[in-house]
Amino acid sequence: MDKIRALIVDDSSVMRKIVERSLRQAGIDLEKVVEAGNGAEALTALHDNPVDLILCDINMPVMDGLEFVRQAATAENSKGVPIVMITTEGSETHVVQALSAGARGYIRKPFTPDQVKEHVLPVLGKKP
């Protein structure tokens, strides 16, 4: 698999590390990992850091994940980049909102590495 540049957006630094570890456990070869603590930070980070994959929480301060997805889906630097939500919000409403906004996958916390593999590899065009 090609090396992947990933942006992980979560207000918990611990969760960002867990997501990164889960990506590696899923067999994804990470060339670079960019971290952001909320949606606004993530949009700024995307200006200087083109990425191949975005993983994003929903409940965050400053700018939540849904607003970030809406903006990232149409922004020049991130248009077309697959976004997978990783969040405690598991309701159908949230899933539909996220997918309508432009997300390509949805993982509910708590999650296992296998679930990350199952949901992330397909959006990268790989078999889980």
Add this chain to the structure above:
Amino acid sequence: MLWGIKRAADQARRRTATKTMTTNAASAPKKEEVDWLPILERATQEVFEIVLGCQLTPTEPSDDKQKGGFTAIVGLAGALCGVVTVCCPVQAADQMAQGMLGEATVSPRQVADALGEICNMVAGNFKNKLAGTDERCMLSVPTVISGGQYSLHSLAAGRSVQTVQLFKDAPVTIRLQLQE
């Protein structure tokens, strides 16, 4: 519709369809009639099993809060109003952070962050077990208090349930405090 999107939406529908607890249907029990404790216990145990790979065992309440430790708080607003709190001794919080990060040494900031995330997942998992309510209930971002010399006061009437679970021989108190 993309394959990943369709599957995620289908999974969400399946989860909703298979839940046993209902709070928004015409025949649903009233909020005050719901036995929240087993739902809270199951939500907590699942989080610890998946995130930390350990089985919790119920135990009796202890007085550890008065000796210090950490308390994480996540607010609920909407169909359910109140807070979920997770309280534990410092050593247990350290071990949670070490387990989540896979590192032997963790900073106080990481410990607070880890406990906040545990509380967030417990609250979210609890909410997601209530079909219908999960659509109409929002979670706050977590807040973490260090030290045990505090009291929580709600300005609205309500009730609370709590469970104490042993995590690596340390008591972890999980409390759901709901407003009427």
